[in-house]
Amino acid sequence: MTVRFVTAADDLRPAYDLVIVGAGPAGMAAATEASRTGARVAVLDENPRPGGQIYREITRNQPGARQYLGADYWKGKALGNAFAESNADYAARATVWSIEPADEPRDGERHRVGVTIAGAARMIEAAAVILATGAQERPMPVPGWTLPGVLTAGAAQIALKSSGVVPAAPIVLAGCGPLLYLLASQLIDAGARDMTLLDTSRPVLRWESLRRLPGFLFSPYLRKGLGLLLRTRRRIRVVTGVRSLEILGEDRAEGVRFATARGTSTINASTVLLHQGVIPAINLASAAGCPLAWNAAQRAFQPVTDAEGRTPKRGVLIAGDSAGIGGAQAAEIAGRIVAVAALSDRGLVARDVSAALINRLQRQRQRYFRGRGFLDALYAPRHIFLAPPDAQTIVCRCEEITAGKLREAISLGPPGPNQLKTFVRCGMGPCQGRLCAATVTEIMAAERGTSPADIGTYRLRAPVKPVRLAELAGLPHAPRALKAVTGRDPVDHHLNETELPS
Amino acid sequence: MLKRLREIEEPVSFTFDGVQMQAQRGEMLATALLAAGIGHVRRSVVSGAPRAPYCLMGVCFECLVTVDGLQNRQACLLEVEEGMVVESQRGAPDVLAHFRDEKRQQP
Amino acid sequence: MQEADLTIVGGGLVGASIAWGLARSGAKPLVLDGSDLDLRASRANFALVWVQGKGLHAPHYALWSERSAREWPIMAEALLEDSGVDVGLVQRGGFTFALSNEELEAMRTDMECIAMETAGRAQSFEVLNRAETRARVPHLGRDVVGSVYSAADGHVNALRLFHALHIAMDRKGVTYRPNYKVDAIEPVDDGFILKGEGFSILSRKIVLAAGLDNERLAPMVGLACPLKRSKGQILVTEKCKPFLPCLSPTIRQTDEGGIMIGDSEETDTASIATSSDISAVLASRAIRIFPALADLNVVRSWSGFRVKTADGVPIYDQSVGGAFLVACHSGVTLAANHSLVVAPQIAASRLADDLSPFSARRFHAQAAA
Numbered sequence: 004m005t006v007r008f009v010t011a012a013d014d015l016r017p018a019y020d021l022v023i024v025g026a027g028p029a030g031m032a033a034a035t036e037a038s039r040t041g042a043r044v045a046v047l048d049e050n051p052r053p054g055g056q057i058y059r060e061i062t063r064n065q066p067g068a069r070q071y072l073g074a075d076y077w078k079g080k081a082l083g084n085a086f087a088e089s090n091a092d093y094a095a096r097a098t099v100w101s102i103e104p105a106d107e108p109r110d111g112e113r114h115r116v117g118v119t120i121a122g123a124a125r126m127i128e129a130a131a132v133i134l135a136t137g138a139q140e141r142p143m144p145v146p147g148w149t150l151p152g153v154l155t156a157g158a159a160q161i162a163l164k165s166s167g168v169v170p171a172a173p174i175v176l177a178g179c180g181p182l183l184y185l186l187a188s189q190l191i192d193a194g195a196r197d198m199t200l201l202d203t204s205r206p207v208l209r210w211e212s213l214r215r216l217p218g219f220l221f222s223p224y225l226r227k228g229l230g231l232l233l234r235t236r237r238r239i240r241v242v243t244g245v246r247s248l249e250i251l252g253e254d255r256a257e258g259v260r261f262a263t264a265r266g267t268s269t270i271n272a273s274t275v276l277l278h279q280g281v282i283p284a285i286n287l288a289s290a291a292g293c294p295l296a297w298n299a300a301q302r303a304f305q306p307v308t309d310a311e312g313r314t315p316k317r318g319v320l321i322a323g324d325s326a327g328i329g330g331a332q333a334a335e336i337a338g339r340i341v342a343v344a345a346l347s348d349r350g351l352v353a354r355d356v357s358a359a360l361i362n363r364l365q366r367q368r369q370r371y372f373r374g375r376g377f378l379d380a381l382y383a384p385r386h387i388f389l390a391p392p393d394a395q396t397i398v399c400r401c402e403e404i405t406a407g408k409l410r411e412a413i414s415l416g417p418p419g420p421n422q423l424k425t426f427v428r429c430g431m432g433p434c435q436g437r438l439c440a441a442t443v444t445e446i447m448a449a450e451r452g453t454s455p456a457d458i459g460t461y462r463l464r465a466p467v468k469p470v471r472l473a474e475l476a477g478l479p480h481a482p483r484a485l486k487a488v489t490g491r492d493p494v495d496h497h498l499n500e501t502e503l504p505s
Numbered sequence: 506m507l508k509r510l511r512e513i514e515e516p517v518s519f520t521f522d523g524v525q526m527q528a529q530r531g532e533m534l535a536t537a538l539l540a541a542g543i544g545h546v547r548r549s550v551v552s553g554a555p556r557a558p559y560c561l562m563g564v565c566f567e568c569l570v571t572v573d574g575l576q577n578r579q580a581c582l583l584e585v586e587e588g589m590v591v592e593s594q595r596g597a598p599d600v601l602a603h604f605r606d607e608k609r610q611q612p
Numbered sequence: 613m614q615e616a617d618l619t620i621v622g623g624g625l626v627g628a629s630i631a632w633g634l635a636r637s638g639a640k641p642l643v644l645d646g647s648d649l650d651l652r653a654s655r656a657n658f659a660l661v662w663v664q665g666k667g668l669h670a671p672h673y674a675l676w677s678e679r680s681a682r683e684w685p686i687m688a689e690a691l692l693e694d695s696g697v698d699v700g701l702v703q704r705g706g707f708t709f710a711l712s713n714e715e716l717e718a719m720r721t722d723m724e725c726i727a728m729e730t731a732g733r734a735q736s737f738e739v740l741n742r743a744e745t746r747a748r749v750p751h752l753g754r755d756v757v758g759s760v761y762s763a764a765d766g767h768v769n770a771l772r773l774f775h776a777l778h779i780a781m782d783r784k785g786v787t788y789r790p791n792y793k794v795d796a797i798e799p800v801d802d803g804f805i806l807k808g809e810g811f812s813i814l815s816r817k818i819v820l821a822a823g824l825d826n827e828r829l830a831p832m833v834g835l836a837c838p839l840k841r842s843k844g845q846i847l848v849t850e851k852c853k854p855f856l857p858c859l860s861p862t863i864r865q866t867d868e869g870g871i872m873i874g875d876s877e878e879t880d881t882a883s884i885a886t887s888s889d890i891s892a893v894l895a896s897r898a899i900r901i902f903p904a905l906a907d908l909n910v911v912r913s914w915s916g917f918r919v920k921t922a923d924g925v926p927i928y929d930q931s932v933g934g935a936f937l938v939a940c941h942s943g944v945t946l947a948a949n950h951s952l953v954v955a956p957q958i959a960a961s962r963l964a965d966d967l968s969p970f971s972a973r974r975f976h977a978q979a980a981a
Contacts, residue, residue, distance in 0.1 A: 056562050063531070103885065106883065139560070139562070139564045151506070151544050151555055155559060157562060158558070158559065158561035161536075162507055166507075166509075166529060166536045166540065167510050168507040169508050170506065171508050254545070401551075401566065403549065403551040403554075415778045415779060415788070416790050417648075417778070418647050418648040419648025421648045421655070422648055422652075425771045425775070426771070426775040433909070434566040437564045437565070459648060462649060465886055469909035469910060471906070471907055471910070472849065472906055475891050476892060476895040479889075479892065480892055480896065481892075484892065487876040487877055488875075488876045488897065489897075491714075575907060597850075597852045597853050598850070599852065599855070600904045601751065601853075601904055
């Protein structure tokens with residue numbers, strides 16, 4: 004078998020047993036597992052080829068040409084091949100902008116998935132939906148972070164994986180987390196030069212991380228992590244203990260001013276790569292009405308799920324990093340677990356078979372959870388980079404709302420981020436809060452002296468990605484909706500309202 | 506802003522603000538623009554400040570450009586295609602520009 | 613127990629307008645507000661200062677709306693003074709577009725009926741045919757068969773209005789308490805005891821401006837607030853250069869550049885989720901009216917529940933013990949009346965006689981008849 008490539012919205016079936024959003028490790032694994040059962044599966048993914056961000060272009064890249072991507076990257080090859088051989092319908096370049104869960108899915112009642120492919124929108128139905136939307140980088144709002152020349156570390160890694168390009172020198176990597184060192188090492192291997200890494204991690208191992216050390220000693224991350232750290236430190240300039248950061252430049256990044264305990268320095272930079280960890284991409288889950296919960300260890304909101312990925316919305320499941328950060332290999336196993344759970348719930352896999360399989364997979368996954376807590380605690384971002392103290396720093400990049408303006412509005416006492424949003428428009432731009440939600444919550448929590456858990460985050464609505472008005476207009480016009488808009492029962496000529504202006 | 510490690514093997518041609526450029530076949534537009542040395546691809550709709558691709562993964566909406574007449578496309582989610590006409594997004598789109606073109610074409 | 617002279621339950625547009633109005637006349641009210649994810653019409657409205665078509669078979673409501681539209685410039689000026697925020701009031705007339713002759717005729721009948729019922733005191737209007745409409749409004753689609761125009765209609769930036777009211781409240785000494793959900797109200801000799809989780813407040817006077825929650829709270833003070841379910845949904849596009857030449861109750865461009873497209877009314881659902889079916893019809897009608905909109909990106913849709921009374925007409929009421937009730941689905945249009953007219957009456961402890969037709973007693977009378 005091979006996947007069936009879907010290149011137009013009309014080529015999708017009207018209904019599937021399982022619709023999977025995202026073709027990263029969790030999505031590909033879920034599709035591969037589910038298609039073994041004979042279920043009708045569709046995978047909808049935004050990128051032109053499968054792999055997600057972590058295994059970006061895994062089906063096109065060959066180890067010979069891009070050896071520098073490292074062994075962990077090439078692990079995705081087998082999964083990419085397995086996915087390509089599954090019998091799923093695979094729509095690349097597909098934007099899912101809405102999940103409308105059935106209120107109480109009974110037999111025949113299905114969730115509706117709004118998707119755009121090649122400029123046309125379509126609503127398809129699904130008995131079950133798996134969201135495998137992965138992670139995004141945690142925003143790192145520092146003065147100057149909106150300047151051209153500033154990218155996320157993830158962006159530089161994506162460019163390296165997909166196009167074999169490296170940032171222009173001098174390069175400054177700034178922030179914390181394992182990805183920063185991995186990227187540095189990949190860039191060196193690829194041939195990039197003139198690099199400085201500004202490590203903003205807190206200098207001393209704190210109790211929270213030490214407490215989790217025993218788990219880490221047995222985790223697969225240990226050898227890899229230490230190796231990376233040492234290798235990077237030998238080959239580029241690494242400055243530790245960086246406790247403030249400012250990107251300088253008028254119309255583009257030209258330098259970075261930073262402070263450590265030893266004082267303030269300024270260095271030149273053509274490209275600045277920021278990173279302080281990753282957080283779950285929750286927009287689609289949140290807009291589908293899935294409740295969110297605060298993960299204190301990972302300092303992020305994530306959808307509420309059980310161990311098999313079920314959300315309280317029946318038939319909507321979440322797999323991989325979008326349910327809580329666990330990394331690519333844990334995501335791959337999660338994809339399989341969640342697929343089996345989804346199909347078993349719909350009666351498409353026998354319960355005893357699914358229970359045994361899930362059990363086995365859970366044990367495999369356990370290995371990747373070991374040491375996570377240590378990493379989370381070790382790389383917890385400094386508060387100054389979560390809630391920028393400088394009033395002029397832009398928090399909402401789309402609407403250009405500064406930290407100062409937010410604090411002023413917070414002082415009026417709005418009950419939470421959603422009221423704050425209406426007051427100052429933070430989170431109302433096209434990114435829909437993806438780049439400011441985390442910061443807004445952190446600032447509000449700090450101002451109120453409470454936990455982000457008590458503050459909450461934006462309530463999101465479809466479309467979670469922009470969709471052209473003409474695409475929406477091209478969807479079928481249900482009589483009930485016509486009545487709701489026009490106030491009258493549709494007569495025949497109203498049913499032809501799909502006609503568009505020429 | 507980005508530097509190619511090796512020459513383009515399978516080139517596709519496109520224009521950005523009227524200037525002829527090349528990309529590797531299958532490459533994403535945002536990456537191709539950065540690799541071609543483009544500093545910024547748009548001006549913000551609020552202050553007019555220059556902005557450039559930031560996340561390259563569809564999250565930040567900083568890479569919005571006009572592609573073949575359609576405004577505010579995410580360049581990081583579009584592959585470069587032969588003959589693509591790309592323009593920088595200068596502030597908010599002007600919907601009437603399109604409307605006027607259509608009118609002109611009518612007899 | 614905390615004590616307060618005057619407590620307003622609800623910090624939305626209605627509660628905030630009244631609180632600010634009271635503070636302007638020297639009172640120092642306390643405002644108790646709900647939580648961040650409560651159903652809030654103040655965050656989900658179309659931002660119109662709109663008179664056209666309101667008050668069919670309720671001439672007092674038609675005239676009340678018109679009065680507020682006339683008071684609006686005065687209020688906007690005062691609010692700018694108190695908050696430093698310009699709420700962007702524009703009152704240059706509005707068109708309601710018809711996409712079929714039935715729609716146009718229904719609109720004409722309603723408008724003529726309102727004119728008759730108000731004995732010509734309501735605002736003037738014009739019914740325009742296709743050619744007349746096109747002559748006044750450029751870039752219209754071919755499907756527009758006509759329109760109703762009224763010069764009195766306008767709009768504001770409703771989010772800035774909401775923010776401005778809260779700034780003005782703060783500066784004028786109003787005490788604002790979020791996350792104070794009122795569970796129970798007990799009338800006592802010297803006022804009311806408002807009870808909720810972790811608080812108990814004795815207030816001499818109270819104003820119920822709690823939106824949908826008024827239905828639950830009003831009976832606790834001997835009043836009634838029968839509401840009906842009415843869910844509306846709208847679409848918001850990305851910002852674009854100013855292009856809409858006019859205002860309409862279903863398409864407007866905000867002063868920040870986004871186009872808002874409304875609206876719908878569903879009466880059979882309690883779910884706050886938006887529906888793509890509704891979005892499809894809204895989008896299609898918007899493009900038929902202004903074809904140039906077709907390629908704009910929708911960046912948000914949202915839905916909200918209107919605070920709609922059983923007959924669609926606002927409720928202003930007063931109990932013998934000193935409790936006031938305000939419920940309406942036009943918190944923007946009526947904001948001027950609420951801050952400049954109703955607030956002083958509440959300060960004086962008596963609603964004026966011309967508000968008596970708005971009492972919820974009308975529902976008892978109907979039930980008895």
